[in-house]
Amino acid sequence: MTATHAPARRWRPPPLIANPVLRIALIAGAAIYLALALGTVEVNWARLSDGWARGLRFVSGFLEPNFSRRWDDIVQGMIESLTMTVTSTVVGIAISVPIGIGAARNVVPRPVYYACRAIIAVSRSLQEIIVAILLVAMVGFGPFAGFLTLSFATIGFLSKLLAEDIEDIDPAPVEAIRATGALWPSLIAFGVLPQVAPRLLGLSLYRLDINFRESAVVGIVGAGGIGATLNTAIDRYEFDSAAAILILIIAIVMASEYVSGLIRGRVK
Amino acid sequence: MLTIAGLSKRYAKGDKALEDVSLSIPAGQVVGLIGPSGAGKSTLIRCVNRLVEPTSGSIRLGDTEITRLGGAGLRRARRRMGMIFQEYALVERLTVMENVLSGRLGYVGFWRAFLRRFPQADIDRAFAVLDRVGLLDHVDKRADQLSGGQRQRVGIARALVQEPDILLVDEPTASLDPKTSRQIMRLIVEVCAERQLAAIVNIHDVALAQMFVQRIIGLKAGRIVFDGPPAALDTPALTAIYGEEDWSRTIREADDDAADEAAAQDAVRILRAQAPAAAVARAL
Numbered sequence: 001m002t003a004t005h006a007p008a009r010r011w012r013p014p015p016l017i018a019n020p021v022l023r024i025a026l027i028a029g030a031a032i033y034l035a036l037a038l039g040t041v042e043v044n045w046a047r048l049s050d051g052w053a054r055g056l057r058f059v060s061g062f063l064e065p066n067f068s069r070r071w072d073d074i075v076q077g078m079i080e081s082l083t084m085t086v087t088s089t090v091v092g093i094a095i096s097v098p099i100g101i102g103a104a105r106n107v108v109p110r111p112v113y114y115a116c117r118a119i120i121a122v123s124r125s126l127q128e129i130i131v132a133i134l135l136v137a138m139v140g141f142g143p144f145a146g147f148l149t150l151s152f153a154t155i156g157f158l159s160k161l162l163a164e165d166i167e168d169i170d171p172a173p174v175e176a177i178r179a180t181g182a183l184w185p186s187l188i189a190f191g192v193l194p195q196v197a198p199r200l201l202g203l204s205l206y207r208l209d210i211n212f213r214e215s216a217v218v219g220i221v222g223a224g225g226i227g228a229t230l231n232t233a234i235d236r237y238e239f240d241s242a243a244a245i246l247i248l249i250i251a252i253v254m255a256s257e258y259v260s261g262l263i264r265g266r267v268k
Numbered sequence: 269m270l271t272i273a274g275l276s277k278r279y280a281k282g283d284k285a286l287e288d289v290s291l292s293i294p295a296g297q298v299v300g301l302i303g304p305s306g307a308g309k310s311t312l313i314r315c316v317n318r319l320v321e322p323t324s325g326s327i328r329l330g331d332t333e334i335t336r337l338g339g340a341g342l343r344r345a346r347r348r349m350g351m352i353f354q355e356y357a358l359v360e361r362l363t364v365m366e367n368v369l370s371g372r373l374g375y376v377g378f379w380r381a382f383l384r385r386f387p388q389a390d391i392d393r394a395f396a397v398l399d400r401v402g403l404l405d406h407v408d409k410r411a412d413q414l415s416g417g418q419r420q421r422v423g424i425a426r427a428l429v430q431e432p433d434i435l436l437v438d439e440p441t442a443s444l445d446p447k448t449s450r451q452i453m454r455l456i457v458e459v460c461a462e463r464q465l466a467a468i469v470n471i472h473d474v475a476l477a478q479m480f481v482q483r484i485i486g487l488k489a490g491r492i493v494f495d496g497p498p499a500a501l502d503t504p505a506l507t508a509i510y511g512e513e514d515w516s517r518t519i520r521e522a523d524d525d526a527a528d529e530a531a532a533q534d535a536v537r538i539l540r541a542q543a544p545a546a547a548v549a550r551a552l
Binding site: 168169172175176177178179180181182183185186187189190191194195197198 | 317319325342344345346347349350351355358359360361362366370371373377378380381382423426430436481493510
């Protein structure tokens with residue numbers, strides 16, 4: 001009964017930012033900036049009402065997709081795109097794995113780490129479209145430019161995520177393998193790669209998927225594939241054909257999503 | 269077999285982990301290294317195979333000065349030192365056999381390792397040690413499917429397949445239940461007797477150490493404060509290592525346990541007596 005006499009001890013979780021003045025100032029500052037930023041967004045209501053009708057025409061095209069009119073072009077574009085996707089993913093992975101290992105702080109000396117991080121930074125800072133425009137100028141129109149673009153983009157993506165995964169591995173088995181007197185490549189093959197294998201497989205499948213979608217985008221700037229076909233259809237206001245192409249792209253992406261889910265479920 | 273002289277280790281932040289440690293271990297002797305957390309036990313055994321770089325001092329394994337080795341020389345020296353870890357340190361996604369064969373990585377080239385095409389002699393060695401630790405039925409299981417005791421047996425097999433001269437054992441029983449702990453300690457002591465291996469065993473459990481090892485070294489704050497047979501580890505000695513505490517129960521329990529373990533100790537003693545003359549000669 002002594003508890004009734006003692007004052008209740010209150011407890012609140014400690015705040016993220018201990019200083020109350022700083023905490024309130026940061027929250028208020030963020031709110032004011034958001035309000036001002038929203039105020040600067042100009043909305044042209046007249047243009048919006050115009051565009052509404054055009055958008056509707058586009059959407060109505062989707063309601064009656066026309067697969068037959070450009071069927072030969074579509075097949076040709078799809079074959080180009082799929083070829084581009086598979087080859088660029090395979091080449092990209094083959095280059096990404098060594099760069100990803102080199103960009104993991106815990107398994108390589110500092111100079112190698114910085115060199116590989118630099119390669120990744122370059123690959124990631126150049127957006128696919130910009131690379132595609134550059135490469136189309138260099139090697140000409142067609143799927144070869146697309147293949148180079150997607151391979152280049154895969155390196156930035158896969159190397160970075162693989163390197164981060166390697167930096168998170170359990171260091172104990174690596175120490176144990178090192179203690180046996182193993183060569184450095186054997187250390188990687190036994191101590192590191194088995195730990196990251198499921199993640200590497202998952203990322204590769206995901207990148208295959210991204211490369212297919214990107215192949216449609218880079219085609220618009222002249223790098224071949226289904227994107228080129230799509231671009232032609234839209235330029236000619238053939239929204240029904242464009243709709244057919246988009247539906248096929250969505251179907252292929254969904255199918256690859258399903259298959260990669262099955263594969264990832266099997267490998268743990 | 270192993271001679272350490274004047275070994276010191278200072279970490280970059282200035283913490284002194286080891287201070288002028290000197291000791292010598294003959295072949296076939298199992299030494300228990302005890303001491304409070306942070307006393308430098310792990311640092312000491314990691315200095316021996318240079319997973320941690322010593323600051324000064326000398327470490328000799330047979331005729332080889334370990335501290336001055338670089339690159340290939342260090343890898344060759346590491347092949348002669350088997351290491352066993354607290355949390356087993358197995359590659360969990362690899363099979364038992366692959367984990368054991370990883371003990372031969374110091375001897376095989378990269379492509380053989382990468383393609384898992386180990387020489388038949390290494391595969392024979394791996395089957396032999398798996399038989400010795402009692403895991404022949406689990407050869408192709410993944411390491412993460414095994415129990416703690418079984419995993420530590422894989423760890424022991426990986427160290428033995430190196431055919432080392434010395435075992436460096438870091439808290440082998442810290443993650444195991446009391447019964448499995450005894451089985452694992454007994455296995456380590458037995459294989460050391462069979463193969464005339466020197467061993468340093470870091471261990472927190474004083475009673476368990478007294479039960480199995482022939483010699484105990486006590487570390488406190490990086491210095492050796494006790495070095496003697498398990499029987500000499502009395503209240504003043506434990507106070508010197510760990511500080512003031514009621515040690516009477518620890519010591520009495522150890523005596524009781526020692527009686528329980530008499531049979532096992534006898535077996536080990538017989539094995540030592542029977543150790544081939546050649547092995548004894550090599551040890552000398």
